[in-house]
Amino acid sequence: MTAEGELDDFAVFDAYPDEMIDHDNIDHYRAMIGRRLVIRHCRDCGYWVYPHRPVCPECLSWDVPFEEVSGRGRVFMETRLHQLRDPKAQIYEPLVAAAVELEEREVLRYLARIVNCDLDAIALDMPVQLTWIEEDGITWPAFEPAGAS
Ligand SMILES: [Zn+2]
Numbered sequence: 001m002t003a004e005g006e007l008d009d010f011a012v013f014d015a016y017p018d019e020m021i022d023h024d025n026i027d028h029y030r031a032m033i034g035r036r037l038v039i040r041h042c043r044d045c046g047y048w049v050y051p052h053r054p055v056c057p058e059c060l061s062w063d064v065p066f067e068e069v070s071g072r073g074r075v076f077m078e079t080r081l082h083q084l085r086d087p088k089a090q091i092y093e094p095l096v097a098a099a100v101e102l103e104e105r106e107v108l109r110y111l112a113r114i115v116n117c118d119l120d121a122i123a124l125d126m127p128v129q130l131t132w133i134e135e136d137g138i139t140w141p142a143f144e145p146a147g148a149s
Pocket of ligand 1: 042043044045046047056057058059060061
């Protein structure tokens with residue numbers, strides 16, 4: 001039993017109050033509290049199942065436990081947000097949101113921010129690695145250039 005496995009469901013809801021947490025994804029968020037990125041991995045055919053769902057879309061197996069991923073991947077696409085959804089919110093440097101294709105399989109793309117990188121240096125297919133950021137007391141996965149830390 002891992003440390004975050006001891007956190008009950010209410011602790012996960014408290015840690016991510018604005019997220020749509022359900023039975024199929026709660027262990028993903030529970031792991032994020034402990035700074036582990038986990039995705040369902042089919043024990044029958046080896047397929048990485050994402051977005052989260054309780055059955056493997058390749059072989060229809062229900063044996064798809066969460067497993068930690070390497071955190072290594074490449075930038076598949078990125079977009080820059082110059083203003084937050086709240087029109088009164090000001091951000092002075094664009095946030096970079098990206099779809100990172102994880103090395104576990106093709107088309108396994110995880111959405112997260114790109115950090116610790118000059119905006120001009122961000123390029124498609126750039127190798128990145130998992131890191132973690134804290135915003136308003138909430139822990140989020142993010143990606144930075146490979147070898148950055
Ligand atoms: Zn499968």
